[in-house]
Amino acid sequence: MTSDTTTHGAMQSPADEAVGLFDNWFDPIETGLRGRVREFIEGLVRDEFDAALARPRYARRAAGGEARGVAGHRHGSRTRHLMGTFGQTEITVPRARLAVGDGTTREWKSTALRAYQRRTLAADALIASSYLAGTNTRRVRRALAAVFQGAVGKDTVSRVWRKVKSDWDAWNARSLAAEPIVRLILDGTVVRVRLDRKATSISLLVVCRDQPVTADAFSIQNPHG
Known part of the structure; x- marks a missing residue:
């Protein structure tokens, strides 16, 4: 029994240990802000969603009795996960089919929360800055473990850096004519x-x-x- 416990502890990564190290550090301001992040993001997406359908939830027609905006219908919701400088949060995103001019429909997409977006730009900037400061991909995870709860791995760091380098190369190659x-x-x-x-x-x-x-x-x- 003792041997199993020792082996399990030895297998725990430094990044995982770092996350647990600060579990008892309670900051009411930080905790309060993070607790409202989900509510804020969902409200932002919902307002954009209602504007696209030209009516709030459970309403059939816009105010004044005339339909405005894009015609469409709701069909449930899906769960998204987003990581930012506020940590990780789970978001419920509404879904809808919007009518297109040729008689077909298309899936509604939020502009505030892009399709397949997993991190905010501020989170990517923080990760890239840590890497550019001379920290290798594995150590970035350890350095940011308390902020991202160990969710930033070397693959994430590599993807962020490739995006930064791509933007940098395009910026350097732009015409000044x-x-x-x-x-x-x-x-x-x-x-x-x-x-x-x-x-x-x-x-x-x-x-x-x-x-x-x-x-x-x-x-x-x-x-x-």
């Missing part, structure tokens, strides 16, 4: 980043644009590749 640039200012700096699982110093070429009103940094490139 239409912008009123007076001159370009070149400078260099050295920063420490994580490359190939090692924290290392790299030289960066910083390019700034001087516009008629203000100067604005617009590109940072590694001259060594």
Whole structure:
């Protein structure tokens, strides 16, 4: 019996231990805010949903006796899970079929809570910032365990970083032909980043644009590749 207990404890990851470490840290402000997160998000989605159908729940026609907006019908709800800087929460999202002009229908989709969205942008920014600070993918989970209850794994960190890098590459490749640039200012700096699982110093070429009103940094490139 003792051996089984010892083995189970030895298999527990540091991230799991970190989550339990703060279980007794009660913050009434944080707890109160997180308790209202689900209510707020569901209300936001429900208002958008009612606006799409042009009538509140259980109502058949809009105020004034005339139908407005998109015709459609409700058909239940589904459960979604969302992770943000407020932690994880479970949300009930209403469902509806909306009439399309050609006589067919399509599933209603919320713009506030995107399809397949599992994290808020603020949560992704927090995860990416931890990674960019030099923390490897496995240690990011440990560092953020108290915030996300251990729900951030190395695969999540990798997906977030790929999204950041994709946006960064697109931003660097954008055309400046239409912008009123007076001159370009070149400078260099050295920063420490994580490359190939090692924290290392790299030289960066910083390019700034001087516009008629203000100067604005617009590109940072590694001259060594």
